[in-house]
Amino acid sequence: MSHSRHPDNKALTRRDLAVLWHPCTQMKDHESLPMIPIARGEGVWLYDFDGRRYLDAISSWWVNLFGHCNPHINQRLREQLETLEHVILAGFTHEAVVELSEKLVALTPPGLKRCFYADNGSSAIEVALKMSFHYWHNRGQTGKTRFISLSNSYHGETLGALSVGNVELYKDTYGPLLLDVITVPGPDCYHREAGESCRDYSARMFAHMETALEKHAEETCAVVVEPLVQCAGGMRMYDAVYLEMLREACDRHGVHLIADEIAVGFGRSGTLFACEQAGITPDFMCLSKGLTGGYLPLSVCLTTDDIYAAFYDDYARLTAFLHSHSYTGNALACRAALATLELFEASDVIGANRTLAAHMAGAAARLADHPHVGEVRQTGMILAMEMSPDGTRNTAYPWQERRGLRVYRHALENEVLLRPLGNVIYLMPPYVITPEEIDHCLAVAARGIDLATCD
Numbered sequence: 001m002s003h004s005r006h007p008d009n010k011a012l013t014r015r016d017l018a019v020l021w022h023p024c025t026q027m028k029d030h031e032s033l034p035m036i037p038i039a040r041g042e043g044v045w046l047y048d049f050d051g052r053r054y055l056d057a058i059s060s061w062w063v064n065l066f067g068h069c070n071p072h073i074n075q076r077l078r079e080q081l082e083t084l085e086h087v088i089l090a091g092f093t094h095e096a097v098v099e100l101s102e103k104l105v106a107l108t109p110p111g112l113k114r115c116f117y118a119d120n121g122s123s124a125i126e127v128a129l130k131m132s133f134h135y136w137h138n139r140g141q142t143g144k145t146r147f148i149s150l151s152n153s154y155h156g157e158t159l160g161a162l163s164v165g166n167v168e169l170y171k172d173t174y175g176p177l178l179l180d181v182i183t184v185p186g187p188d189c190y191h192r193e194a195g196e197s198c199r200d201y202s203a204r205m206f207a208h209m210e211t212a213l214e215k216h217a218e219e220t221c222a223v224v225v226e227p228l229v230q231c232a233g234g235m236r237m238y239d240a241v242y243l244e245m246l247r248e249a250c251d252r253h254g255v256h257l258i259a260d261e262i263a264v265g266f267g268r269s270g271t272l273f274a275c276e277q278a279g280i281t282p283d284f285m286c287l288s289k290g291l292t293g294g295y296l297p298l299s300v301c302l303t304t305d306d307i308y309a310a311f312y313d314d315y316a317r318l319t320a321f322l323h324s325h326s327y328t329g330n331a332l333a334c335r336a337a338l339a340t341l342e343l344f345e346a347s348d349v350i351g352a353n354r355t356l357a358a359h360m361a362g363a364a365a366r367l368a369d370h371p372h373v374g375e376v377r378q379t380g381m382i383l384a385m386e387m388s389p390d391g392t393r394n395t396a397y398p399w400q401e402r403r404g405l406r407v408y409r410h411a412l413e414n415e416v417l418l419r420p421l422g423n424v425i426y427l428m429p430p431y432v433i434t435p436e437e438i439d440h441c442l443a444v445a446a447r448g449i450d451l452a453t454c455d
């Protein structure tokens with residue numbers, strides 16, 4: 001079969017639907033929902049085959065930081081491509097992975113000294129869970145076999161990562177396959193009382209964690225959380241005081257703390273890492289998504305000297321962490337990550353983001369009074385608007401109405417890629433977005449919310 005040299009949207013869609021099965025998608029939706037084949041990307045823009053363009057306001061599932069086809073990252077990748085594409089990371093090493101590890105150790109909270117690589121976020125979570133369990137095992141504490149996580153949390157899709165997550169939509173079907181995790185009501189400030197501050201609510205909700213730790217510390221390896229923003233759970237936010245209290249309590253109870261910064265890392269929260277806002281160092285920090293600027297799959301689990309030391313012994317004692325993935329520490333992916341970090345070094349990205357974030361806040365402020373918006377909330381470069389039938393935080397549109405999907409369709413017709421999470425419309429844009437482009441995204445989002453809530 002021969003294919004046209006210049007495909008159009010329709011032709012490529014037809015071929016796609018014949019052979020692909022897309023992620024996180026009810027494929028039958030595509031009987032009515034157009035699929036959008038992308039021909040090329042540049043900066044915040046994606047261009048299809050029919051000459052239309054879309055502003056990538058969600059950074060292609062939160063991975064892109066400095067725009068599509070970024071010239072600097074492209075150049076560094078070209079150089080790497082001519083030198084080394086990949087090499088086994090057991091027994092061998094290479095420049096990019098060493099340099100990247102040095103930089104990550106320097107940039108992450110003090111005390112995180114060791115980098116263990118994998119190739120996607122879920123796998124980094126699996127590494128953290130296994131390492132924590134194995135640490136206690138090597139220390140003779142074999143009774144520690146469980147994990148504590150928060151309601152509404154999300155940590156990925158592999159069975160271990162899915163177990164510690166708590167978004168029913170993704171998890172419920174697989175219940176019989178999953179680990180028996182202790183789920184604690186979390187600090188999600190959407191549920192605070194009227195007049196209560198997010199800080200007070202987060203501190204108050206910590207009582208549930210304290211109770212769980214008192215009851216289960218003996219059998220618990222680690223608590224795993226998404227610092228400050230529960231992204232897949234609808235961009236729900238909480239105050240840093242919760243993380244401060246959690247760090248103290250984990251130490252007091254002899255339980256590890258795993259910080260899943262896969263989504264919030266690399267500046268999304270307003271600081272390079274969200275943990276900085278609480279002044280804490282977790283025992284494990286998982287990074288992925290923005291790590292390579294949105295170019296290539298790579299993840300890392302950083303940990304401390306104390307954890308590392310528990311595995312370091314003569315081979316015959318069988319204390320080593322015998323975990324690996326074929327593409328661990330891939331040289332191209334590490335090079336993309338280094339190029340991304342170079343862009344952070346080249347200018348004050350975090351400072352510039354503060355200006356952009358303030359602009360987003362200003363442009364979205366009027367939506368807080370919308371009759372069908374329950375809340376407009378923001379943490380750094382993440383801005384979310386939650387639709388609600390009566391404009392309060394007390395009611396929610398039934399998921400079956402799929403009102404977010406209406407916003408999605410409206411946005412596509414107006415050159416913006418939004419991908420609402422249920423009733424939550426959000427912007428998590430690449431950092432190269434301009435104030436005018438933010439205004440456009442928010443105007444489209446506002447009109448989309450009007451249309452999605454008019455009946």
Ligand SMILES: *Cc1c(COP(=O)(O)O)cnc(C)c1O
Nearest residue numbers: 120121122154155156260262263
């Ligand atoms: C996306 C995400 C993951 C999973 O990462 P994948 O690369 O999709 O496996 C884990 N935790 C958080 C907080 C995420 O946002």
